[in-house]
Amino acid sequence: MSDEERLDTATAVRVAALRETLRAFLRESELIAQENGLTPRRHLLLLMIKGAPDGSERATITELASRLRLAQTTVSDLVRRTEEAGLIARGRSPDDGRLAVLRLTAEGERRLARSVRQHAGERRRLGRMLRALDADEKG
Numbered sequence: 001m002s003d004e005e006r007l008d009t010a011t012a013v014r015v016a017a018l019r020e021t022l023r024a025f026l027r028e029s030e031l032i033a034q035e036n037g038l039t040p041r042r043h044l045l046l047l048m049i050k051g052a053p054d055g056s057e058r059a060t061i062t063e064l065a066s067r068l069r070l071a072q073t074t075v076s077d078l079v080r081r082t083e084e085a086g087l088i089a090r091g092r093s094p095d096d097g098r099l100a101v102l103r104l105t106a107e108g109e110r111r112l113a114r115s116v117r118q119h120a121g122e123r124r125r126l127g128r129m130l131r132a133l134d135a136d137e138k139g
Contacts, residue, residue, distance in 0.1 A: 014133055021129040028122045035118070036111045042082050044068065045075075046112040049088065049102050058101040060093075087111065 033043035048067050049059045061079055065072040079102060082088050087108035093099035104112065 014136055018129060018133055021126055025122050025126045029115075029119055032115050032118045036115045038087075038111055038115065041078055042085070042087065043112070043115055045078055045082055046087060046104055046108050047116075050104055050109070050112055058091075058093075058103050060099055060101055064102075082108075 029043070030040040033040050036043075038046070045064065045068070048064055050057050052059050052063075059067075061072060061075050064070075064079070065075040068075060070078075079088065083090060083102075086105055088102050089105050090100050090102055093101045
C-alpha cells in the first residue's frame with residue numbers, strides 16, 4: 001500500500017475525536033430540544049429563522065430549504081406542522097408583499113431561548129475541540 005492510500009494513525013485519531021464530539025453535540029442538542037417540547041427538526045427550524053443571516057429573525061421557505069439542505073416540500077411540511085403547534089407565524093415580507101416570511105411566536109422564542117441556554121456547555125466543548133484540532137493542524 002502506498003503512502004497516498006494510507007491514513008496515518010494520528011490523523012485518524014483526530015478525525016475520530018472530532019466526529020465523536022460532533023455526534024455528542026448533536027445528540028445533546030436533540031435531548032435538550034425534546035426537554036423543551038421541540039422535535040430536533042423543529043428546534044433547527046426555529047434556530048434557522050431566529051438566526052437569519054441578515055439579522056431579520058425572519059425567513060422564507062426557500063431560504064430555509066437552502067440552509068437546511070432539505071427539499072422545499074419537506075420544509076413546507078415542517079413549517080406547516082410547526083405553525084400548527086403555535087411556534088412560528090407566517091406574515092408578508094416588508095420588501096415584497098408577495099413573499100411569505102416566517103417568524104417565531106412568543107412561545108417559539110421562549111422554547112428556543114431555553115434550549116440555546118441549556119446547550120451552552122456543549123457549544124463550549126465543541127469550540128475547544130475545534131481549536132485543539134486547528135492547533136494540531138498548524139503545529
